Amino acid sequence: MKKRKNSPRKTMLLFLLFLACSMVVGGLVGSMISIQQSTVREVLEFLGRQAIHYSGGAAAAVTVAGFAVAIAIYRRGRKMAMQWDGEDEVYIEEVEERLRMGLMTISVTMILVFCLSAMAFSQISNLTEETWQRILWPLFSMMATMVLLVTLERKFVELEKQINPEKRGDTFDFRFKKTWLESCDEQERAIIYKSSYRAFQAAQTAYPICWGGVMILSIAVDIGVVPYVVIGVLWLTQILAYYAEASKKHRR
């Protein structure tokens, strides 16, 4: 069955309709927040206080859980890799999929711990004897996370290199990503490039949603300018890096 192609006029109308609906929804939500401003503010401030209070413990818990999951994946993957006969492609694909899941677990854990630890650090301006103790746990979690997960990430990469001997790169080297990419062949690079573009598309969707969400929240709570600056810097960095690289490639 042939796919129907929308005419340019219809596409533009759909786009304008989407914009209009977004504006209406944003306006409605903003109005509701404005009407219930004090309630919303109290709820957000309560949630914020709770988040800061429990973030230190959460960071420690995420470190332990993330490390446990990643090391379980590594051990199973390593055992399977040692049993590979060198021929069964379906088998080794399963092993490599496990290693990818393990590396993703490590990355997600690190990001969560960094963010939770930073939340806990945000109370540093209210220093008391009790507050000092709350700072120690997230500090310890962050350092432990970095040491444990970076070490484990290295093990994953070394195992990947055992399975694929043509791969090069040391995770402790600042040029690791560049060296690794250079050791990838055309097919592997195509996957990396496609995945990167998909990540770019996801981020380009996430930035305006975050921007809109923060703007709506600012109706109820004084959030200052920092969130807008952070979103703007990240958004601009990504889009400028993309266009700079694209221009370079076109000029080649």
Add this chain to the structure above:
Amino acid sequence: MPLYNRLKEFRARLGVNQQEMGKLVGVSRQTISLIERGDYSPSITLALKIARRCGASVEEIFWYEEDPDEEEEE
């Protein structure tokens, strides 16, 4: 547009596994596997390298067939 190949057959004639074939043409074992399964279409450069290693022409190893839906649209 699906690209078909007889790479596995030629590889068997050479008596090499996917890892060894990958080394001969400068790609990974995984790429050889994906090409054999039809899940990856090699670049012209890689196709020529493969053909040279197999002692055959590119057309003997790779061929494509028109997608019936694309033919209808034309």
